[in-house]
Amino acid sequence: MKAYRHVLQRKNKEDFFIPDFTATGILDVDFARLKKNGVRHILVDLDLTLRKKRIYSLDPEIKAFLLEAVKTFDFKSLSIASNNMTPLRRYANPLNANIFQPYISGLILVRKPNALFYQRILNRLKASGHECVMIGDKLRGDVYGGNMAGMQTVLVEPRGNDYWYDRILRTRHRELKTMQKYFPDYEA
Numbered sequence: 481m482k483a484y485r486h487v488l489q490r491k492n493k494e495d496f497f498i499p500d501f502t503a504t505g506i507l508d509v510d511f512a513r514l515k516k517n518g519v520r521h522i523l524v525d526l527d528l529t530l531r532k533k534r535i536y537s538l539d540p541e542i543k544a545f546l547l548e549a550v551k552t553f554d555f556k557s558l559s560i561a562s563n564n565m566t567p568l569r570r571y572a573n574p575l576n577a578n579i580f581q582p583y584i585s586g587l588i589l590v591r592k593p594n595a596l597f598y599q600r601i602l603n604r605l606k607a608s609g610h611e612c613v614m615i616g617d618k619l620r621g622d623v624y625g626g627n628m629a630g631m632q633t634v635l636v637e638p639r640g641n642d643y644w645y646d647r648i649l650r651t652r653h654r655e656l657k658t659m660q661k662y663f664p665d666y667e668a
């Protein structure tokens with residue numbers, strides 16, 4: 481896990497797209513360091529962070545790694561925060577994790593990176609932002625949303641292949657450009 485936090489003073493909107501840390505994957509996340517930073521609650525994205533496309537169970541190595549991290553560093557909670565609308569218990573149950581998914585409020589679907597989505601998580605966990613870390617593979621949904629909620633953030637490289645819509649939208653290309661604007665040497 482690589483730190484970017486120390487070089488960043490977030491002022492403009494775009495600054496909030498930059499994570500505090502980057503990691504090559506979920507298994508590269510340094511939970512000892514996050515604990516030292518005051519993190520008590522872990523939020524993890526599901527798609528392409530915990531699981532690859534078309535894989536409908538949790539990777540045993542990832543499961544063991546996360547359970548060990550929670551135990552070792554005495555984190556208060558582990559949650560899956562996902563925009564995926566399908567039932568997620570098959571991923572959350574083996575981790576004893578909470579599930580946070582999109583919900584309807586009025587006429588809108590509240591999902592990442594909506595501030596309401598993150599605020600609801602903080603309310604449920606009775607936590608303040610800086611006590612939480614949001615770990616995910618997307619600069620917009622995961623990193624921007626988490627940063628705006630005052631959370632610590634980790635951008636991980638996606639597991640496996642992207643979804644078709646992200647290929648069409650050239651999400652990764654735009655994310656790379658954003659990161660390189662701040663850190664010219666950055667490579668995904």
Ligand SMILES: [Mg+2]
Pocket residue numbers: 525526527528529616617618
């Ligand atoms: Mg994802």
